[in-house]
Amino acid sequence: MQDSIFAPFLWQQDIWQQLIDWHISGRLPHALILSGGSGMGKHHLSKALAAYLLCRKPGKIACGSCSSCQLLSAGTHPDLLEILPESEGKQIKIEQVRALQGYAAKTAQQGGFRVIILRPADAMNQNSANALLKNLEEPGQNVLFILLTHRSSAVLPTIKSRCQQIALPVPDTELALEWLREHLESHAALHAEKLLRMANGNPLTAQMLASDEMHQQRDRLFLNMESLTRGAEPVELAPSFLEGDVNWTLLWMQQWLSDWSNWCLLQHDDQVRFPEMLPLYKHWHKTASLVGAQSLFQSIGQLRTQLASGANPNIQLAMESLLIRWVDKMLV
Numbered sequence: 001m002q003d004s005i006f007a008p009f010l011w012q013q014d015i016w017q018q019l020i021d022w023h024i025s026g027r028l029p030h031a032l033i034l035s036g037g038s039g040m041g042k043h044h045l046s047k048a049l050a051a052y053l054l055c056r057k058p059g060k061i062a063c064g065s066c067s068s069c070q071l072l073s074a075g076t077h078p079d080l081l082e083i084l085p086e087s088e089g090k091q092i093k094i095e096q097v098r099a100l101q102g103y104a105a106k107t108a109q110q111g112g113f114r115v116i117i118l119r120p121a122d123a124m125n126q127n128s129a130n131a132l133l134k135n136l137e138e139p140g141q142n143v144l145f146i147l148l149t150h151r152s153s154a155v156l157p158t159i160k161s162r163c164q165q166i167a168l169p170v171p172d173t174e175l176a177l178e179w180l181r182e183h184l185e186s187h188a189a190l191h192a193e194k195l196l197r198m199a200n201g202n203p204l205t206a207q208m209l210a211s212d213e214m215h216q217q218r219d220r221l222f223l224n225m226e227s228l229t230r231g232a233e234p235v236e237l238a239p240s241f242l243e244g245d246v247n248w249t250l251l252w253m254q255q256w257l258s259d260w261s262n263w264c265l266l267q268h269d270d271q272v273r274f275p276e277m278l279p280l281y282k283h284w285h286k287t288a289s290l291v292g293a294q295s296l297f298q299s300i301g302q303l304r305t306q307l308a309s310g311a312n313p314n315i316q317l318a319m320e321s322l323l324i325r326w327v328d329k330m331l332v
């Protein structure tokens with residue numbers, strides 16, 4: 001099923017209503033930061049809001065058929081500008097933000113709003129952020145900036161202080177599952193709940209996890225972790241741990257650690273998030289401590305932050321040292 005680009009997702013109705021109420025009563029701020037986990041549809045929400053503000057005859061959502069909505073569908077609306085890094089994981093350059101100055105000051109070509117979506121807001125360095133600040137301090141008439149981030153803590157405070165911050169909550173589970181089941185092949189829909197749990201409740205991420213490619217990466221990672229647990233050499237295994245998207249590998253390793261810690265405390269086999277991991281959990285229980293798992297969890301978190309911030313760590317070396325620590329903390 002294809003989602004309308006003009007309508008917010010099912011689980012975004014409350015926040016949508018609030019934004020529309022603000023707009024109708026003239027209280028819509030000139031800059032918003034939408035924050036929340038990856039895969040909850042922040043970008044979709046920002047596009048739907050842009051469409052609504054630009055639409056010639058909006059109802060509860062943009063009409064979808066006026067000249068403005070058609071331009072938006074075609075991705076050629078002159079009054080909507082999106083700023084994002086030139087490639088994923090890179091930073092937004094100062095030249096990209098400077099180009100805004102002329103844009104935000106002009107009047108809208110279609111005679112209404114101008115909307116600027118900047119994502120991710122945490123991908124700006126000090127210079128680009130300073131350039132953006134100038135725009136935020138002197139916004140033109142009928143200009144809305146929408147900044148998106150799933151790492152709100154990494155957005156500079158000076159930027160935050162000039163924006164209305166909106167933290168989107170984790171989607172309601174029932175609504176998320178309803179959407180997910182409609183968007184998955186029937187065999188994958190049977191596992192919707194598990195996929196949603198693995199995605200920390202974020203439906204778009206859960207949908208992506210259902211792909212064959214992600215399945216294969218997860219299966220391979222499981223086998224690699226099994227080998228490590230059985231005593232394989234960490235440095236030799238490191239390259240296999242780096243196959244596929246390393247961000248996911250690291251996230252799953254963290255999820256296993258927290259799942260294992262919960263299982264250690266409760267010892268209820270039917271409450272684990274990843275039942276296929278139980279044999280390994282039982283093995284780790286004999287050799288590992290909660291404190292060790294906690295410290296590994298933090299190390300992995302630091303590595304994920306480094307990768308997300310566009311820093312370029314030597315990932316081969318980082319994985320080798322992580323697996324050596326894993327053996328040290330979990331297996332001896």
Ligand SMILES: [Zn+2]
Nearest residue numbers: 055063066069
């Ligand atoms: Zn319209």
